[in-house]
Amino acid sequence: MGGTVEVRGLTKSFGSQNIWSDVTLTLPPGEITALLGPSGTGKSVFLKSLMGLIRPEEGECLVNGVDMVKARESQRLDLRKRFGVLFQDGALFGSMSVFDNVAFPLRRHTRKSEKEIRQTAMDRLEMVGLVGQEHKLPGEISGGMRKRAGLARSLVTDPEIILCDEPDSGLDPVRTANLAQLLLDVNAQTDATMLVVTHNIELARTLPDNLGMLYRRQLVMFGPREEFLFTDHPVVSQFMSGDPIGPIGMSEEVDHSTTDDYEATDPTYPGGTATLVRPGARAIEVLPKQLLPSGGIRRASAERHADRLASGAAPLYVVDDDEEADPVRPIRRPDPVSRALTQVGELFALALDTLRAIPKRPFPAKDLLEQFWFVTSVSWIPAMLVAIPFGAVIALQLGTLTVQVGAQSFTGAASVLAVVQQAAPIVTTLVIAGAGGAAICADLGARTIRDEIDAMKVIGISPVQALVVPRVLACVFSAVLLNGLVSVVGVLGGYFFNVIVQGGTPGAYLASFTALAQFSDLVVGEVKALIFGFLAGVVAAYRGLGTKPGPKGVGDSVNQSVVVTFLLLFFVNFVATTLYLQLVPGKAA
Structure with a gap:
């Protein structure tokens, strides 16, 4: 079974901007969970908080029992070896080839031979359809290819916990469907705990076992896919149906804090009489069929998920429809000092x-x-070019000064020590x-x-x-x-400048230098x-x-x-x- 992830009261802000507050959830071990939410709601920040890359101000994030918020960096580094993470843009190392990127974790953390490493890396590249591209640098392949190479690297160590930040971005619909199938097959084979951040509604409906949604600095809903998709919560139903009318606006500034009735007519429609979908209603009436593993592979996590549903051990967490989002708590900006x-x-x-x-x-x-x-x-070269005039200016200045005070014989020593x-x-x-x-x-x-x-x-x-x-x-x-x-x-x-420009005596310059400088x-x-x-x-x-x-x-x-x-x-x-x-x-x- 995959690793355990339990989040309790997590709160994160950047300066005076609160990203989300009091987020509490538990990722069912071995199951696939998708996290949804409008752009700018802090989904990527949440993923990085789970990994200990960003430190929230409050709360706990227990990964296999270790709090990533309070753990030492050495503990976090060791625990992260159990993660497989696909970043939004792939996060490949630009100086390495695609193959070396995928093989990198194996070379650093295993004692496998180079032959074994090559076999494992090529297997993962074949899984994501990049065989033949392994010799190229990340800058020589498309964004979608970089995304798939990042996925191959995240899977190469058979991690217990897999985090994917918008894995479908930059991919066409066919490759998105193939990627979803791949993630499901990986889950069936490894029983890893997965958390997928996505905006793809079709993927969210058919891939995960559980769904959650962030909105207005809150986790508004979290629970089994079967209950999440049938909710009549205005925010969730609007997002899942892609309806432009509802609590979610173009930006957070125009989002509604309450879930009123949003029946409206479309003024752009001829006559303005077309009634838009009411977000307070269900986004779907029939539960979409969940993807199945390829080749008839048995997925143990799906069986555990079904057992949890049947026993009532998988409750749906919902924020009260009439509850306004918590106001942003003022955070004092640090003064310049x-x-x-x-x-x-x-x-x-x-x-x-x-x-x-x-x-x-x-x-x-x-x-x-x-x-x-x-x-x-x-x-x-710049250092040498600067050194010549620097030495000359020091010699000229000190030479003039020593002549004025009658100590010309000390010019060499003073110049050398200064330089x-x-x-x-x-x-x-x-x-x-x-x-x-x-x-x-x-x-x-x-x-x-x-x-x-x-x-x-x-x-x-x-x-x-x-x-x-x-x-x-x-x-x-x-x-x-x-x-x-x-x-x-x-x-x-x-x-040279003292002797040539100021007419100094070479012997006196060298004598004072050798006598006083050590x-x-x-x-x-x-x-x-x-x-x-x-x-x-x-x-x-x-x-x-x-x-x-x-x-x-x-x-x-x-x-x-x-x-x-x-x-x-x-x-x-x-x-x-x-x-x-x-x-x-x-x-x-």
């Missing part, structure tokens, strides 16, 4: 999670090398943040809005370990490497580069993982990543320099 402190705390938490995840196995070495090469390749301990680490990290860090933020942001991050969590893989660790370490290693190069280039630039100064610069590189990587990852939907969300995250990194670097540099001067007095830092 509180919001800023929250973001600082979240950034600090991500930094700690990254440090803790570094020694964990499997270590993403290949991804680290790829990211290191990328960050270094896009950053080293090595101050300019080089900051210049290097600013370039990395503006080039590599921005690209990292955009990459993670695009993955976030495509649900790839959520898909990775559902598969039971920590995005911090798989994605954040290699990118942050790449920024660290690139910063340390480029800092050394920038130091050399900056010192040479300062030397190897420890370079070490200080490298330590700063290491810290700054870590900060740049963490900020880029934090903003990428927190990206809001749409291209604008990605652009905003990239801009915020660069600006926050710049501000943070100068603040941390000030603190580090102050501490160094206190701990090592007499040295310029």
Whole structure:
């Protein structure tokens, strides 16, 4: 029998907008349940709450007895391995082929041989009709194909609980019917507990054992298909009949809060005399025949469902027809200071999670090398070009100042210390943040809005370990490497400009440099580069993982990543320099 899912008093809001309140239901183990509701009623949010991807403010969501609302992330990651989830847009990993996407959970969580993995993955691809497309990338196939590939991936580990977010979207009627039959056959073969979010009325009438409907921030009805479809509840009957006249309007703002009698005439009909269907009446008079498994397979869940109906153990939950939806409870928006402190705390938490995840196995070495090469390749030329004028300006400024105070012999030492301990680490990290860090933020942001991050969590893989660790370490290693190069280039630039432009003495410049500058100064610069590189990587990852939907969300995250990194670097540099001067007095830092 499939996994158990029990929801008690679940309430979720975003800011001042309440999505739904006090949702309580139990998914019968092994049965198929469909969740309906007008657009914007929070059906996808409800699915993500079941998986622990979104944390409601109140209530419990017990999956196999574990509360996904209060459980630790490690517990949620482990429990999600028992889920199979089809996201609305497939949520395939864009850098992997269709086959690798389907095989990914098997490679991460099983010890099967590559031959066994290929056999299982190809079986699932054949189930969804994608044999011959397995070598293509997600961007090379249609949206409907991506949806079917996502379904194949969700089934590859034989999960106990299967969640499908609008599986019929993007599919033609024939493939929608085939998909419904496939889901029923999977249920018959695995006895998995299924929850399907859909707007397809035909699918809702013929596929599930149970139906539920969200409307105006409430679960207005939930129960067996046989009773749900025969209800005369105005909201349900209007939705199931597709009638334009009734409580449900074009948007939630024009929805009616009470279920009055909505008999009306159609003013667009000649003479305006055609009476529209009254939503208070039943949407159907004859119960549609439920789909049957292919090949005469026995479906144990259908038998249990029939037994529950016969024994009266499957009551229909209905909100009172005259009951208005609960008013939106005012939620105080956090002030700018509180919001800023929250973001600082979240950034600090991500930094700690990254440090803790570094020694964990499997270590993403290949991804680290790829990211290191990328960050270094896009950053080293700009860093070198900035280092030359930076070193020159420092040498010119200090050279002029030392001449005025009669300490020209210290020009070399002062210039080198300024470049090595101050300019080089900051210049290097600013370039990395503006080039590599921005690209990292955009990459993670695009993955976030495509649900790839959520898909990775559902598969039971920590995005911090798989994605954040290699990118942050790449920024660290690139910063340390480029800092050394920038130091050399900056010192040479300062030397030539001091000697050529200011007429300084080469011997005096080199003598002061060798007399006062030490190897420890370079070490200080490298330590700063290491810290700054870590900060740049963490900020880029934090903003990428927190990206809001749409291209604008990605652009905003990239801009915020660069600006926050710049501000943070100068603040941390000030603190580090102050501490160094206190701990090592007499040295310029």
